[in-house]
Amino acid sequence: MKTFLDFEQPIADLEGKIEELRHLSNNDDINITEEVGRLKEKSQRLLFHTYDNLSPWQKVQVARHPERPHCVDYIDELIRDFTPLAGDRQFGDDKAITSGLGKFRDQSCMVIGQEKGANTSERVRYNFGMPRPEGYRKANRLMRMADHFRLPIISFVDTPGAYPGIGAEERGQAEAIAKCIETCLTVKVPLISIIIGEGGSGGAIAIAAGDQVLMLEHSVYSVISPEGCASILWRDAGAAQTAAEALRLTATDLKKFGLIDMVVNEPLGGAHRDKLGTINAVGNAIEIALGNLKSRNSGDLCAQRRKRYLKLGEEITE
Amino acid sequence: MNWLTNFVRPKLKQLVKRDVPDNFWRKCPNCEYMIFHRDLEANLSVCQKCGHHLRLNAKQRLTMLFDEGKYHRVELPNVLLDPLNFRDQKRYTDRLKEARVKTSEEDALIVARGEMNGLPVVTAVLNFDFMGGSMGAAVGAGLITAARLAVAEKTPLIAVTSSGGARMQEGAISLMQMPRTVIAVREVKEAGLPYIVVLADPTTGGVTASFAMLGDIHIAEKGALIGFAGTRVIEQTVRETLPDGFQRAEYLLQHGMVDIVTERCDLRDTLIRVISLLMQSNKLDDGVPASYTLRSS
Numbered sequence: 001m002k003t004f005l006d007f008e009q010p011i012a013d014l015e016g017k018i019e020e021l022r023h024l025s026n027n028d029d030i031n032i033t034e035e036v037g038r039l040k041e042k043s044q045r046l047l048f049h050t051y052d053n054l055s056p057w058q059k060v061q062v063a064r065h066p067e068r069p070h071c072v073d074y075i076d077e078l079i080r081d082f083t084p085l086a087g088d089r090q091f092g093d094d095k096a097i098t099s100g101l102g103k104f105r106d107q108s109c110m111v112i113g114q115e116k117g118a119n120t121s122e123r124v125r126y127n128f129g130m131p132r133p134e135g136y137r138k139a140n141r142l143m144r145m146a147d148h149f150r151l152p153i154i155s156f157v158d159t160p161g162a163y164p165g166i167g168a169e170e171r172g173q174a175e176a177i178a179k180c181i182e183t184c185l186t187v188k189v190p191l192i193s194i195i196i197g198e199g200g201s202g203g204a205i206a207i208a209a210g211d212q213v214l215m216l217e218h219s220v221y222s223v224i225s226p227e228g229c230a231s232i233l234w235r236d237a238g239a240a241q242t243a244a245e246a247l248r249l250t251a252t253d254l255k256k257f258g259l260i261d262m263v264v265n266e267p268l269g270g271a272h273r274d275k276l277g278t279i280n281a282v283g284n285a286i287e288i289a290l291g292n293l294k295s296r297n298s299g300d301l302c303a304q305r306r307k308r309y310l311k312l313g314e315e316i317t318e
Numbered sequence: 319m320n321w322l323t324n325f326v327r328p329k330l331k332q333l334v335k336r337d338v339p340d341n342f343w344r345k346c347p348n349c350e351y352m353i354f355h356r357d358l359e360a361n362l363s364v365c366q367k368c369g370h371h372l373r374l375n376a377k378q379r380l381t382m383l384f385d386e387g388k389y390h391r392v393e394l395p396n397v398l399l400d401p402l403n404f405r406d407q408k409r410y411t412d413r414l415k416e417a418r419v420k421t422s423e424e425d426a427l428i429v430a431r432g433e434m435n436g437l438p439v440v441t442a443v444l445n446f447d448f449m450g451g452s453m454g455a456a457v458g459a460g461l462i463t464a465a466r467l468a469v470a471e472k473t474p475l476i477a478v479t480s481s482g483g484a485r486m487q488e489g490a491i492s493l494m495q496m497p498r499t500v501i502a503v504r505e506v507k508e509a510g511l512p513y514i515v516v517l518a519d520p521t522t523g524g525v526t527a528s529f530a531m532l533g534d535i536h537i538a539e540k541g542a543l544i545g546f547a548g549t550r551v552i553e554q555t556v557r558e559t560l561p562d563g564f565q566r567a568e569y570l571l572q573h574g575m576v577d578i579v580t581e582r583c584d585l586r587d588t589l590i591r592v593i594s595l596l597m598q599s600n601k602l603d604d605g606v607p608a609s610y611t612l613r614s615s
Contacts, residue, residue, distance in 0.1 A: 162527075164547030164555050169565060170573045174526035174546035181500045182532060201484070202496060202527040202546070209497040223484045223493040223524070228551075233406035233486065247489045248402045257401065259490050306504075309497045310462065 094135030113156030162203030483523020
């Protein structure tokens with residue numbers, strides 16, 4: 001069963017109609033190929049039009065779509081010999097951060113990603129992609145390991161934010177994130193980050209302060225969720241749509257402000273309609289980014305990464 | 319009722335107001351004791367009845383830290399205002415204007431240099447009065463300036479934090495101040511200079527999760543609220559009542575997140591002691607400390 005978002009209802013109706021017709025033609029010998037073809041074309045046009053004009057709030061919904069490819073899908077498809085590595089060596093292992101060694105197109109690398117899970121039981125196991133301090137400390141440990149063995153780091157970002165819980169606070173959520181950012185800005189190996197869904201605030205940037213930050217076309221990256229922003233500034237969580245617009249959280253906006261390096265286009269109708277196509281497009285983008293970074297001298301790499309962040313904001317001209 | 323509320327009450331208020339200006343007395347937010355403003359000032363804004371530490375603004379903070387209350391303000395770079403053209407119920411530019419009028423400051427970070435017990439230091443203080451001490455591009459740029467000055471002058475950097483977190487009105491640009499401030503303090507650390515954080519009430523969100531938790535030494539003021547997520551968000555997520563003293567300085571000390579919890583009256587002396595111990599001239603070698611080279615992990 002496909003999940004349709006509220007604004008996709010007209011598309012859902014059309015696709016339903018097509019299915020119905022197909023079903024009918026199987027029963028009788030009526031030839032309705034022409035009618036199906038016509039409807040299909042119409043639905044494609046509608047899909048194109050809808051996805052070409054997504055509002056920021058609609059993008060938030062697409063970015064959170066349950067069928068959108070998640071971190072583990074990218075790892076399955078893009079990383080050969082993936083060897084998961086667990087634990088922060090201090091307290092425990094956080095499943096919300098999936099990480100390990102593997103080969104990306106013949107290059108050994110360290111992969112760190114946030115995983116939301118594809119169904120209810122997985123989502124509970126992955127804590128809905130909200131890492132706890134252990135997760136960030138594991139990421140920190142593995143980034144340092146990658147640096148030690150001179151392996152590039154690829155991070156997949158998809159989180160509503162770091163987990164706001166009692167234990168997480170007690171074990172130093174803020175400190176864990178801060179240290180993780182510090183490591184991102186200290187390692188001397190290439191660090192490529194891809195925002196594949198939701199880039200939720202500090203919980204996202206903890207593993208995303210890289211040399212190259214890529215972003216899928218319909219993913220979002222923000223300092224606060226639109227709902228959170230709405231309840232604070234509008235004192236009404238229902239104002240999330242307005243907040244989503246004001247926050248300028250789309251890939252296009254972030255590219256315009258120079259906060260990310262590249263927008264990776266999604267297939268027609270969003271990543272969830274063609275997982276493999278999306279994953280390959282991301283793979284190609286990573287390959288290009290990695291190719292550019294590999295030739296750089298390691299000392300320069302870290303210095304240039306820092307320069308990149310120091311310069312942010314100076315170039316915004318709007 | 320209208321006549322009573324709209325006419326009589328303002329008239330009465332006018333009559334009373336003439337004799338008692340608002341700011342002569344302040345009510346302690348903890349014990350509700352009325353404190354005379356001069357007593358409050360003399361006691362570093364600590365309630366003499368219950369010992370509650372009231373929030374200080376940045377200027378009061380600088381005055382209490384430096385020798386004889388004397389310091390030099392450091393000019394901070396201008397940043398682009400309102401890059402997002404942000405508007406909620408009010409325009410961001412209007413909120414900025416109001417905050418500027420209210421505080422007579424340009425933004426939420428103030429950087430000053432001066433001496434503490436004769437030792438030169440650079441201090442960066444967040445002003446909670448300025449839009450909740452929130453961190454936008456100006457705060458990021460200010461901290462970078464402070465760090466570079468400390469490195470150039472070979473002095474310790476002291477950051478005094480009190481902030482609600484990132485400045486939402488600057489969207490992802492405010493988020494980018496997290497890596498920027500982290501780079502700033504890295505520069506101080508890599509120069510082998512002490513970076514000390516004084517965590518004042520309240521320090522939360524993106525500020526805690528960046529430069530406020532990366533100090534060589536963390537000193538928290540008694541009773542200060544320090545955390546990542548807001549208490550309301552946590553309550554809504556976990557649906558439990560939070561433990562007593564949750565996210566307070568003493569609680570963080572217990573959980574290993576700060577080195578020292580101090581009363582405000584001891585803060586300056588504590589800082590001076592720590593800095594003099596770290597900056598003594600007969601250190602073992604004069605290179606960058608080994609623990610700060612990357613491969614040590």
